[in-house]
Amino acid sequence: MHVCGKDGLGNGAPVWEWQDVILLQPGEKFYETTKQAFDELDRDEGMWAEYAHPYSRLIEQAAQDPVKRQTGWMTRIHPITLPSGRILLPLYSDGFNMGLAAISDDLGQSWQASKPMVGYAPIQPTLVRKKEGTIVSYMRDSGDKSRVLVSTSMDNGESWSPAVSSDIPNPGSSLEVISLQNGSWVMLYNDTEDGRHSLALAMSDDEGTSWKWKRHVEKGQPGSGGFSYPSIFQASDGQLHMTYSYHVPEGRTIKHVRVAPEWITQTP
Numbered sequence: 001m002h003v004c005g006k007d008g009l010g011n012g013a014p015v016w017e018w019q020d021v022i023l024l025q026p027g028e029k030f031y032e033t034t035k036q037a038f039d040e041l042d043r044d045e046g047m048w049a050e051y052a053h054p055y056s057r058l059i060e061q062a063a064q065d066p067v068k069r070q071t072g073w074m075t076r077i078h079p080i081t082l083p084s085g086r087i088l089l090p091l092y093s094d095g096f097n098m099g100l101a102a103i104s105d106d107l108g109q110s111w112q113a114s115k116p117m118v119g120y121a122p123i124q125p126t127l128v129r130k131k132e133g134t135i136v137s138y139m140r141d142s143g144d145k146s147r148v149l150v151s152t153s154m155d156n157g158e159s160w161s162p163a164v165s166s167d168i169p170n171p172g173s174s175l176e177v178i179s180l181q182n183g184s185w186v187m188l189y190n191d192t193e194d195g196r197h198s199l200a201l202a203m204s205d206d207e208g209t210s211w212k213w214k215r216h217v218e219k220g221q222p223g224s225g226g227f228s229y230p231s232i233f234q235a236s237d238g239q240l241h242m243t244y245s246y247h248v249p250e251g252r253t254i255k256h257v258r259v260a261p262e263w264i265t266q267t268p
Contacts, residue, residue, distance in 0.1 A: 022089075022102055024113040025070055031063040034098075037118030037162040055120070059096060068095065073102075077126040077176055078233065080135075088114075088157040090137070092123040097142055099125035101157045114153075119163030122149040126176045127157070128185055130207045138187070139163060141172050146193035148175065168211070169193050174229050177208075180261055181234060187211065188230040188242055196226035199244060203264045213265045217242065217257055225249065234261075 038056040053061075062068050072095045079089040089102040089111075099122055101114040117125060121143035129135050135157055139149040148168040151160045168189070173196050175189035184205050191200040197220040202211040218227045225248040232242045239258050246255035 022111050023070075024073060024091075024102060024111060025066075026100070026113040026116070029115055030069045030113070031060065033115040033159070034063040034096075034118050035060050037116075041119065041162050041164075059098075062096065072096075073100070076124045076174060076229075078178075078231070080127050080129065082129065082156060084156070086156060088127055088135070090125040090127050092125060092139075094123065094142075097121040097123060098163075099123055099137065099139060099151075100160075101125075101127070101153075103157055114157050115159040117151045117160040117163050119149055119151070120145070122151065122163035124174045125151070128177045128179050128208070131183065136177075136208055137163075138166075138168075138175060138177050140174050141165070141170070143172070146171060148189070171195055176230055176232050178232055178234060181238060182261075183207075184261070186232065186234075186240065186261065186264070188217070188232045188244075190227070191216075195222045196228050197222050197224060199227040199230060201240075201242075201259075201264050203261070215264045215266070215268060217244075218246075220248070227255075 072093045073091040075091060077090045079087050081087050087104040087108060090099060091102055092099040099117040102111045103114055104111050117137055121141055122139035123142045124140045125137040127135055127137050135153040137151040141149050145165055146169060147165040148170045149163040150166045151163040153160050169191055171190055171192050171194050173190045175187060177185055177187045179185055184203055185208055187202045190196045190198060192198050199218040200214050200216050202214040204211045228245040230242060230244040232240060234240055239260060242257045243254055246253050
């Protein structure tokens with residue numbers, strides 16, 4: 001489902017004018033890409049019991065079903081707009097345990113599916129574009145790993161490299177990465193290998209090659225609460241606005257936090 005409204009930049013709630021459903025038909029390229037990616041990856045055939053089909057085989061079989069590959073795709077992270085005007089809306093499937101991008105070149109009037117982001121359980125992709133055009137997808141690992149998964153696109157989001165583990169710790173929880181007005185990247189994520197009791201903002205000045213600065217938005221003890229499903233954007237005045245689930249012993253709510261980007265690099 002996507003909606004369109006007006007007066008979104010004024011005071012008060014925007015006025016919604018219409019809504020529609022995005023229908024994607026990944027087609028046979030979905031199966032072909034899935035099989036090729038698993039061939040390129042080191043097939044972990046030991047993930048399943050002796051009498052069960054290996055994980056990669058199960059996903060490949062499902063990818064051949066036109067009904068399964070067309071249904072169940074969900075949104076989580078903000079879309080991005082490329083310099084050409086192309087919109088990339090990141091989607092994911094809990095059935096396939098992978099992501100893809102819905103692509104529109106006509107301001108959302110029509111959509112096509114990219115090839116999938118294939119790996120061992122990469123979901124909820126967040127997309128960011130390098131200055132030279134490469135698009136990087138950072139993803140939550142819904143399997144048994146403790147690192148952020150990464151895939152890249154060299155053709156404006158139409159195809160993606162197999163998803164592999166980065167060196168960024170994460171307990172298999174959602175995250176978001178954005179590019180700031182000055183070209184730096186910011187990541188909002190749970191920075192532990194186990195548990196969502198810590199939520200951090202990290203900054204990179206080399207487009208994700210390294211994350212030199214990190215500061216905690218929330219920091220609790222394991223088992224004392226959780227901070228999940230973060231969302232972030234930069235306003236026109238440069239301020240960073242964040243929302244996330246805020247679960248503490250005293251209660252549960254959605255929390256909104258606003259900081260300047262410089263806050264990340266300052267000593268607490």
